[in-house]
Amino acid sequence: MVGRPAAVNPPIIATRTGRAPWTLRRRLVVAVVGLLALVSLVIGVVSVAILSASLMDGLDQQVKGAAERSTVFFDRRPSGDFTLPAATANDVLNGPSQPPGTLALVYDGSTVTAGYTDDTGAVVALSSEQVTQLVTELDTAVQNGGTAVPFSVNLGGDVGEYRVLAETARSGTLYLIGLPVASVTGTATQLALIIAVVSLVGIVLVAFLATAIVRLALRPLQRVTATATRVSELPLDRGEVLLVDRVPAADTDPRTEVGRVGSALNRMLDHVDVALETRQASENKVRQFVADASHELRTPLASIRGYSELTRRSGQELPPDAIHALGRIESESVRMTGLVEDLLLLARLDEGRELEREPVDLTRLLVDVVSDAHAAGGDHTWDLDLPEEPVLAAGDGPRLHQVFANLLANARVHTDPGTRVDVALGVEGEHAVVTVSDDGPGIPENLRATLFERFARGDSSRFRGTGGSTGLGLAIVQAVVLAHHGEVTVDSRPGRTSFRVVLPLA
Structure with missing residues (x-):
């Protein structure tokens, strides 16, 4: 029986909490989807940038063409004929065959006129703030001596951003011709939206396919895990244990990573099985020895107890020391008999003998x-x-x-x-x-x-x-x-x- 000394305070065990780690399946799927998303983003950005640059070059060529047509208009006017009124922005927009949305500003040295055509071809005048901004941009272009390179001007409001080019007619009239950038930005935006939608659909589809493929690829590992789980649930601490569970041969191919794991697990189970058999054999020998020894000791212990009791009760006069010794021999034989009976009972229970029901x-x-x-x-x-x-x-x-x-x-x-x-x-x-x-x-x-x-x-x-x-x-x-x-x-x-x-x- 077990004694109960004074209780002691149990040690405080620190617990660690944290976010659960990701499974291998989730990491693989997230890695594949993440790489696909990154590649799609790079392809989309590069494609939109290249298309925008190409469309902007084309727009610059259109602006130069509109400027050349306007130059022809000014050159056809008689030089030095002051009876004709000065050319205005309306003349430039209505005269040559300019596309809808064309912007024009004309400065003849004293008067500034500016406007643009809408989708119907009607000329719409610019506000004073927009005219001032165009004049400022025109002066800057003239001062820089650059009338051959188009540049961008954002007039805001309903007008928006234009690609403009400044020119000087032979008559000395300064004028500015521009075309809207909305077509370029619209096409680029549409392409970006198409790429985004296609990429999103592709990413979702790849996510489902990757999940299915990874799940299929990890099935051998799941079978290995199931085998290890079944073995871990067996009562290995006592009794005779038969480790019949093994990883299937199909999952032990050493040419694959999972196969090497399965093969290693089978080898470990073989070693554990041998160790358990050896342990069981040793336990059986010890148990049999305890049972045999307990059974054999019952008779001599009973004899010792009987002879000691017979001698003590014989009626002969014995010294006090002898009487005490015989009493101790009898009490110890009783205790030894109880111990032997307990050991014999435990040995029989270990052998699995059924008790009465x-x-x-x-x-x-x-x-x-x-x-x-x-x-x-x-x-x-x-x-x-x-x-x-x-x-x-x-x-x-x-x-x-x-x-x-x-x-x-x-x-x-x-x-x-x-x-x-x-x-x-x-x-x-x-x-x-x-x-x-x-x-x-x-x-x-x-x-x-x-x-x-x-x-x-x-x-x-x-x-x-x-x-x-x-x-x-x-x-x-x-x-x-x-x-x-x-x-x-x-x-x-x-x-x-x-x-x-x-x-x-x-």
Whole structure:
């Protein structure tokens, strides 16, 4: 049985939280879609830039053609004939065959006229601010001596941006001819929109195709993962284990990355299988040895106990030291006999021997067990809570009696006098539930992991009474309960320790 020293505070375990990492499938799909989007963006930008440059060159040629036609108009006017009125922007726009949207500004040294034609061919006059801006641009072009290179002017409003060219007629008249840039920007915008729509549709389509292709390509890895998951769910810590799961041969081709992983996993499972078989064989030998040794020791221990008791009761006058020695021999033989019986029981349970399956009245059994505990530990307070109706469980009566006797003995031996021990019986669904609780010091955190292991002991200095503890009490509790297809758990904290035994009803 396991002692319960003073409880210690469990260490504080720091928890790390963060965003869940992306799966390989998501990373591959995002990488493919991202690269496609980047390539589509580069192609779109370059295509629109090249088209815009080409259309702008074509527009400049059209502006130069319009300027040449206007020059012919001015040159046809008689030179020095002051009887004719000065040429105006309307004359330039209506005279030569200019396309709709053509802009003109004429400056004859004293008068400035400017306008542009709309879609119907009608001339629309410019505002004073627009005229001032054109005059400023014209003066700048003349000062720079550049009348052969078109340049851009943004007049704002409904007029918008124009590509203009400044010229000087032989008569000395300055004029400016321009064509709208809207056609160029419209065509470039339309191309950009078409590329954007086609790229978006292509990206979505590629995303679906990439997801399907990646999912198909990762199916072998999923099969490898499924094999590893099935193996990880096997109870490898005890009993005979057969590792029959292996990665399929189709997924172990060393020429592929997944195949190398599958092959490595199969080799590891082969090694683990051999190790488990070796461990099981060793355990079987030890278990058989313990069973044989326990069985063989029962007879000599019974003989030692009998002869010591016979000698002590023979009526012959013996020295006090001899009487004390015989008493100790008899008590130790009794303790050794109990230890041997416990080891033999555990060995038989480990071999998987079935226990008796009979209806056991847990109500009456707990009354007997608590009565025995009260007689053995009168310095404790014992309380029993039973339902009104008897509760029958399917199992082996003597073994279940031993389970609850061990739990009560554990509470009695490892708690201080005056400790209250509560035993309660109830029914939950198709199971009987027995709880054994005490208000003792509790079980330290570092002992809970090995609480039900064999020969697990707490602080031996806390053992009171004769015989101490063999360290097999709770191990027998767990082994017997599991053999009954039940469950035993413990919940402990300072001032409260509770063992909970769940057994199937009869």
